[in-house]
Amino acid sequence: MRAFSLFIFLFLYLPVAVIVVFSFNAAPNMSAFTGLSLRWYAKAFSNPLAIAALTNSIVIALCSAVVSTAIGSAVAIGLMGTSRTTRIVVQSLMMLGLAVPGIVIGLASLVFFSAAFSGAEQAVAMLAGWEQAAKLFSFGRPTVIAAHSLFCTALVVEVISLRLRQLNPSWLEASNDLYAGRGETLWRVVVPFIVPAMVAGGLLSFVLSFDEFIIAFFVSGTKPTLPVYMFASVKRGATPELNAIATSMLTISILVSVVAFSFLRRGQARA
Amino acid sequence: MLQPRMARLLLLPGYALLALTLIGPLITTLVISLGRRAPSGGYETALSIENFASVLSRSTAFLNTVQLSAFGAAICILAAIPVAFFIAKHLKGSVRYTVLFLVVLPFFTSFVARTYAWYFALGGRGLPAVLEWIGLGRFRFLNTDFAVAIGIIYAYLPIAILMLFVAFDRIGDDLLEASNDLGRGKVETFFSVVIPLAMPGLISTYSLLFILLSGEYLIPMLLGGGKVYFIGNAIVDLFLQSRNWPLGSAVAISLMSMMIVVAFLSQIFQRMANRDGRIG
Amino acid sequence: MRLAPEAEGGGANAPDDRTKGQRMNDGGGTFRGVTKKFGSFTAVNDLSFEIEAGSFVSIVGPSGCGKTTTLRLIAGFEFPTVGSVFIGGSPVERMEAYERPINMVFQSYALFPHLDVFDNIAYGLRSRRNRRPAAEVKARVNEIIGKMQLSGKEHNRVWELSGGQQQRVALARAIVNNPKILILDEPMAALDKKLRRDVQFELQSLQRELGITFIMVTHDQHEALSLSDRIIVMNRGRIEQIGSPDELYNRPASRFVASFIGDFNLLELEKPAAGGTVDVAGRVLAVPQERAGEGATIAVGFRPDALKLSAAAPGAGGEAWRATITNVIYLGDKVEIKLDCPSSGTLLARADVARLAERRFRVGDTVHLTVEDSDFHHFTK
Numbered sequence: 001m002r003a004f005s006l007f008i009f010l011f012l013y014l015p016v017a018v019i020v021v022f023s024f025n026a027a028p029n030m031s032a033f034t035g036l037s038l039r040w041y042a043k044a045f046s047n048p049l050a051i052a053a054l055t056n057s058i059v060i061a062l063c064s065a066v067v068s069t070a071i072g073s074a075v076a077i078g079l080m081g082t083s084r085t086t087r088i089v090v091q092s093l094m095m096l097g098l099a100v101p102g103i104v105i106g107l108a109s110l111v112f113f114s115a116a117f118s119g120a121e122q123a124v125a126m127l128a129g130w131e132q133a134a135k136l137f138s139f140g141r142p143t144v145i146a147a148h149s150l151f152c153t154a155l156v157v158e159v160i161s162l163r164l165r166q167l168n169p170s171w172l173e174a175s176n177d178l179y180a181g182r183g184e185t186l187w188r189v190v191v192p193f194i195v196p197a198m199v200a201g202g203l204l205s206f207v208l209s210f211d212e213f214i215i216a217f218f219v220s221g222t223k224p225t226l227p228v229y230m231f232a233s234v235k236r237g238a239t240p241e242l243n244a245i246a247t248s249m250l251t252i253s254i255l256v257s258v259v260a261f262s263f264l265r266r267g268q269a270r271a
Numbered sequence: 272m273l274q275p276r277m278a279r280l281l282l283l284p285g286y287a288l289l290a291l292t293l294i295g296p297l298i299t300t301l302v303i304s305l306g307r308r309a310p311s312g313g314y315e316t317a318l319s320i321e322n323f324a325s326v327l328s329r330s331t332a333f334l335n336t337v338q339l340s341a342f343g344a345a346i347c348i349l350a351a352i353p354v355a356f357f358i359a360k361h362l363k364g365s366v367r368y369t370v371l372f373l374v375v376l377p378f379f380t381s382f383v384a385r386t387y388a389w390y391f392a393l394g395g396r397g398l399p400a401v402l403e404w405i406g407l408g409r410f411r412f413l414n415t416d417f418a419v420a421i422g423i424i425y426a427y428l429p430i431a432i433l434m435l436f437v438a439f440d441r442i443g444d445d446l447l448e449a450s451n452d453l454g455r456g457k458v459e460t461f462f463s464v465v466i467p468l469a470m471p472g473l474i475s476t477y478s479l480l481f482i483l484l485s486g487e488y489l490i491p492m493l494l495g496g497g498k499v500y501f502i503g504n505a506i507v508d509l510f511l512q513s514r515n516w517p518l519g520s521a522v523a524i525s526l527m528s529m530m531i532v533v534a535f536l537s538q539i540f541q542r543m544a545n546r547d548g549r550i551g
Numbered sequence: 552m553r554l555a556p557e558a559e560g561g562g563a564n565a566p567d568d569r570t571k572g573q574r575m576n577d578g579g580g581t582f583r584g585v586t587k588k589f590g591s592f593t594a595v596n597d598l599s600f601e602i603e604a605g606s607f608v609s610i611v612g613p614s615g616c617g618k619t620t621t622l623r624l625i626a627g628f629e630f631p632t633v634g635s636v637f638i639g640g641s642p643v644e645r646m647e648a649y650e651r652p653i654n655m656v657f658q659s660y661a662l663f664p665h666l667d668v669f670d671n672i673a674y675g676l677r678s679r680r681n682r683r684p685a686a687e688v689k690a691r692v693n694e695i696i697g698k699m700q701l702s703g704k705e706h707n708r709v710w711e712l713s714g715g716q717q718q719r720v721a722l723a724r725a726i727v728n729n730p731k732i733l734i735l736d737e738p739m740a741a742l743d744k745k746l747r748r749d750v751q752f753e754l755q756s757l758q759r760e761l762g763i764t765f766i767m768v769t770h771d772q773h774e775a776l777s778l779s780d781r782i783i784v785m786n787r788g789r790i791e792q793i794g795s796p797d798e799l800y801n802r803p804a805s806r807f808v809a810s811f812i813g814d815f816n817l818l819e820l821e822k823p824a825a826g827g828t829v830d831v832a833g834r835v836l837a838v839p840q841e842r843a844g845e846g847a848t849i850a851v852g853f854r855p856d857a858l859k860l861s862a863a864a865p866g867a868g869g870e871a872w873r874a875t876i877t878n879v880i881y882l883g884d885k886v887e888i889k890l891d892c893p894s895s896g897t898l899l900a901r902a903d904v905a906r907l908a909e910r911r912f913r914v915g916d917t918v919h920l921t922v923e924d925s926d927f928h929h930f931t932k
Contacts (some may be wrong), residue, residue, distance in 0.1 A: 106529055184679055
């Protein structure tokens with residue numbers, strides 16, 4: 001069992017390791033490893049298309065993380081004070097947002113935003129008589145952020161609800177007993193208690209949004225995110241440059257994930 | 272502790288988000304699936320179920336998807352069981368969580384980059400080159416079912432291990448010790464105690480994997496070269512190439528219906544397994 | 552009258568007034584016809600009692616008797632379905648917990664895990680409704696930290712403390728606010744047995760020193776007997792008896808109180824008293840004067856200490872029963888003997904080991920039992 005587990009570990013990490021190693025390869029083609037070099041990184045990051053995609057991805061991931069942490073925290077706290085029915089409905093819808101495959105969310109968002117945009121443009125054209133209204137809205141960062149915020153928020157709600165379940169109800173009573181009203185108790189007891197979960201949820205949202213491919217594939221319009229850009233490039237064949245980009249992506253998501261999980265564990269330890 | 276008025280206020284942005292990104296899009300998709308393709312592509316208002324009848328013309332994609340998803344999910348579970356059990360019952364303290372973290376970490380790292388890693392490893396200059404150099408002959412992995420299966424297992428193994436870890440972790444060590452004490456060896460205990468008690472977890476893991484796999488697009492596209500045709504590929508083709516939105520929507524709705532059926536069956540089986548596995 | 556410190560004009564010197572012996576009359580509590588229902592379940596039924604300012608009162612009873620609900624009604628975590636609650640003469644039954652001049656020590660302490668010891672204790676003094684200047688907070692918290700022997704632990708995380716230290720933080724966090732009433736919910740439940748005795752003494756001294764009304768809920772009758780000025784015995788949502796420990800032990804008002812406070816040998820009567828006497832297994836007892844007006848005696852009984860054993864039949868003066876010894880339990884200085892008596896069922900006797908030294912009782916021995924008439928308690932309920 002130990003040996004098998006080790007084998008699985010190798011299976012999980014070896015291909016990634018190969019990519020990382022070859023991204024530092026000095027050789028001009030990929031047939032053999034000839035020495036260390038950063039030339040492919042230099043090449044990748046002097047490519048304006050790659051830079052644009054990276055910037056795009058970072059901006060989208062940051063916005064998704066902020067939006068979903070804010071909404072998700074509010075929802076998780078709000079769920080503490082609602083009826084059972086409301087709680088079950090909201091939680092089920094959030095779970096649905098996580099469980100519906102990206103490809104369905106992607107195409108559904110595409111048709112929804114198309115319909116909404118053309119509807120809004122027609123309305124503007126009719127009301128304002130503005131001929132240019134047809135170009136008012138387009139797919140891009142906002143549509144990706146909106147679509148990503150769904151599953152990111154669902155994740156944040158889940159992470160924070162898990163934390164709130166460890167909240168001892170007598171802390172709230174103790175706070176009331178010590179002259180703090182409901183709002184003050186929320187601010188002085190509940191919020192500090194869930195801060196680690198909020199940070200972890202936000203960071204995980206960043207990672208998930210940063211790495212997400214299929215939804216962005218549908219709704220990013222003419223501005224690809226880094227995964228979409230990479231996908232388009234891979235279809236033309238593997239290159240050392242792609243190795244460098246893949247390694248950079250892995251590094252970013254691993255770093256942020258490690259920080260996120262350390263916050264999750266810190267939260268656990270204090271419960 | 273929260274006043275209902277305040278709770279409602281806090282939930283408001285959540286409702287807005289759900290309406291804008293989940294309910295609105297899904298309803299729109301349903302409406303479009305009942306419509307007609309406009310001559311120049313896109314959508315034209317209509318009310319018919321003929322798109323759902325045409326879904327049958329994509330039955331190859333459905334069959335392919337179901338087969339590979341069922342198979343891939345099964346392999347994932349079989350590979351995950353020993354690892355999850357090892358972590359849950361043989362590792363202690365901080366080592367345990369570090370190992371679990373390392374197993375789960377890939378799930379939170381770029382999907383495209385990881386799939387690309389296999390694309391690279393299975394491609395002409397990767398494994399085939401190594402095998403040819405050793406003298407085992409010429410092999411071709413990319414663009415085969417095998418490559419897609421590897422990619423699928425690789426991508427979803429971490430989540431399988433995590434879910435099974437949770438299922439195994441719930442089984443108290445005392446139960447295993449009691450079984451040992453009553454004369455059953457490790458293997459016998461595993462099959463007569465661990466597996467029955469973990470059955471609900473096994474079922475839910477399998478159904479989740481099946482659902483995740485059947486929505487896959489990237490892996491069959493990259494590692495199958497588009498030759499291994501999933502529903503996901505059909506949806507993307509219909510939307511982005513032939514611009515037949517109504518048929519694409521109908522395919523997507525059918526896919527979701529299939530997943531809902533699987534999730535529902537999984538619930539039923541879990542409940543049955545729970546009844547059997549209940550203790551005390 | 553919302554908060555103790557404000558009501559007393561500069562809170563910090565309020566305890567000084569009390570220690571001078573001027574018991575402030577505003578720390579008392581009154582329940583008047585309080586009923587609390589949860590759905591169709593009546594947790595507390597028509598409760599009326601008064602608690603004297605500055606006293607140490609315990610509420611005891613079996614689990615589910617309504618003692619915790621009573622406590623929560625005082626603290627403001629529950630509101631009466633019917634009836635009124637007064638603190639220091641003013642009605643508070645519609646006030647929220649954060650508006651009442653009462654503080655509580657929670658059963659599991661409920662210390663805030665994200666705050667250190669100092670910030671936990673300062674929590675109440677920093678609440679918007681009760682906010683004190685930073686300098687005063689610092690002074691008061693530091694003073695209480697010294698008093699509670701927590702010096703040096705100010706900036707420790709609360710989960711790093713031992714159980715005893717956590718309890719002192721919980722106490723400090725409550726009393727630093729100079730409440731009119733301090734509520735303690737099973738304060739010893741989380742402590743190990745050895746520590747419990749020490750803490751009981753400390754708690755008693757603290758109450759004497761502060762002069763604050765203490766109301767403690769406990770399921771441990773020994774704890775209640777040793778600490779309280781008065782004890783409220785509850786059963787099934789009602790009060791069985793209120794009295795000093797001595798009254799409860801020596802003059803229990805009901806069979807329930809007799810059995811709940813200390814050990815008791817209860818003998819249910821087959822036929823109620825008639826004509827001023829009762830017949831207990833062939834022995835005729837006169838019903839005492841003070842019980843005569845309460846109705847027919849339905850049971851009698853006596854404490855284990857009142858039961859005397861002898862190997863030989865007693866002289867003409869005492870009526871005797873015969874019984875067989877089933878268990879002998881040594882408790883160090885005392886010995887408990889369980890007996891099976893054909894006429895009265897299982898009985899318990901307790902005596903000093905020294906007194907029994909000359910005669911070793913063994914399981915299986917048949918002995919004669921003697922109880923003085925005056926040691927019998929008579930019950931009408």
